Each structure stands twice: as structure tokens, then as C-alpha cells.
Amino acid sequence: MTTILIVEDEARLGDILEEYLRREGYATERAMTGLRALELWRAARPSLMLLDLMLPGMDGLEVARRVRAESPLPIIMLTARDEEVDRLVGLGIGADDYVVKPYSPREVVARVKAVLRRSGGEVNVPTLQRAGPLSVDTAAFEVRLDGRALDVTVAEVRLLSALARAPGVVRTRAELLSALGGLERGTDERGVDAHVKNLRRKLGEHADLLETVRGVGYRLRPDS
Structure with a gap:
């Protein structure tokens, strides 16, 4: 079973994403802060990270930088404005895709599937x-x-x-x-x-x- 790490500080949005991903057969992990995201990334070995840009404390940019320094883990950034996508691209963070809020959960699931296909990254968690x-x-x-x-x-x-x-x-x-x-x-x-x-x-x-x-x-x- 492929595990997706959802990093989102808005509980309702995280709940919705988790429900849609589980319907598609993915396992999920949840983090509401950047520090917790890094802890679960190292411990749970997810196949992909859905990463909100605006997080309390350590923001999504710093989380992405730290992950990228050690791993090619696929990352899809969740952003609030189109301008933030330009900023992310300009900073060369290396996210694999970007989704702008408000988004359709079905669109996010489709992006997850596409990124995993491109990366060959359906890394399974043993049953x-x-x-x-x-x-x-x-x-x-x-x-x-x-x-x-x-x-x-x-x-x-x-x-x-x-x-x-x-x-x-x-x-x-x-x-x-x-x-x-x-x-x-x-x-x-x-x-x-x-x-x-x-x-x-x-x-x-x-x-x-x-x-x-x-x-x-x-x-x-x-x-x-």
C-alpha cells in the first residue's frame, strides 16, 4: 500500500484529502506542522508528500528544502495563490507539482497519481x-x-x-x-x-x- 504524507494545518482540508486518497486505496499520514512533517517523513517513509506552503513555525519552503537535501521524494506543493507558484519556481525548490487553493480533491488525487507514475514512485509499505x-x-x-x-x-x-x-x-x-x-x-x-x-x-x-x-x-x- 502506497503511503501519502499530507502536511496541512487546516484540519478540515486535511480530512477531505485523506478521505479521497483512502478511497483510492492509499494509506495516509498527517502532519499539521513542518517539524512533525519531517519527523513522519523520516519515520513512515511515504511515497509522496502533499505539502502546504503556509504552515505554523517552519513553513513548507523550509520543509521542502530539508527533504530535498536528503531525498528525491516526490512533493506536491499546496499553495493559496498563483503568485506563490512563480515564487516557488524562482526559488528552485524542486517540487514535482503545484496545486492552487481552492482545489478539487479529485484534482489533487489525479495529480498524486500522475506524479507517482512519472517518478515510478509507488513505494509500497509492507502489509x-x-x-x-x-x-x-x-x-x-x-x-x-x-x-x-x-x-x-x-x-x-x-x-x-x-x-x-x-x-x-x-x-x-x-x-x-x-x-x-x-x-x-x-x-x-x-x-x-x-x-x-x-x-x-x-x-x-x-x-x-x-x-x-x-x-x-x-x-x-x-x-x-
Whole structure:
């Protein structure tokens, strides 16, 4: 499954893009700041980045510069004005495409497909992820602990998959709720806590694999 990193500080726009991309079979990661975008880029190894130009703190230009210094990752910039495209081109940032707001989500998806085709960049995230004694198979919706299958729900598989893609990286409750992909509409972020509590019970003596980062969210123990 190809992963798209959406870097957009407007939650509603990010939600819409994520919904359309998932309909097309893409996995998604979400970041609302430049620093978080760089962290997820390194940890989740996305195939393409949708990058808003105007971000709080580190802006999209700086994010693109830092990524380009290390990687040929395809980048589609999301800009608010046509003039910003001229600015980006003039600065030689090296974005692979540009989309001007307000945009059609369908247009963005079409651009994503086109850029991935040009770059040959359909880099797939394995459906089987391992973290210490834990394995998560998102194709079979199966979780195993020391080789033993656990009785888990689809929601629990998706939460563990989001964590197992990058052990040690903290996932906020909002990110984990997004990972459910509409399975539990109307559930607030505290619903994530209930899932984590159930998972810890099922993990038994390995419950400490799931670490709480107070005031932020959860992560899989980095040495797992």
C-alpha cells in the first residue's frame, strides 16, 4: 500500500484529502506542522508528500528544502495563490507539482497519481509490520504476539499498524483516531484510550510495549 504524507494545518482540508486518497486505496499520514512533517517523513517513509506552503513555525519552503537535501521524494506543493507558484519556481525548490487553493480533491488525487507514475514512485509499505514480539498483518487483519494470534478488532489492528510503522514515534490521539478511517464515526479522541486499554489487556505481560506519552498520545516502545 502506497503511503501519502499530507502536511496541512487546516484540519478540515486535511480530512477531505485523506478521505479521497483512502478511497483510492492509499494509506495516509498527517502532519499539521513542518517539524512533525519531517519527523513522519523520516519515520513512515511515504511515497509522496502533499505539502502546504503556509504552515505554523517552519513553513513548507523550509520543509521542502530539508527533504530535498536528503531525498528525491516526490512533493506536491499546496499553495493559496498563483503568485506563490512563480515564487516557488524562482526559488528552485524542486517540487514535482503545484496545486492552487481552492482545489478539487479529485484534482489533487489525479495529480498524486500522475506524479507517482512519472517518478515510478509507488513505494509500497509492507502489509506485515514487526515490532519486537509483535507482528501486525494489515492484509489479513491479524495481530500475533510471539507467534500467537490475538483476538483483536479491525480498529485495534489499524491502531497497532499506525504505531508499528514507526516504533518510538509518538502518535497523537487525533492521529490514531484518524487511523481508524471512519470505522467509528462520532467517537472522540478519548475513544482511542479505550482501544489502547483493551490492547494492553490482550498483550498481557507485554502490555508495556504500548507506552503513554503524557499529554500527547501513544507510541510503541522504541526498542521493541
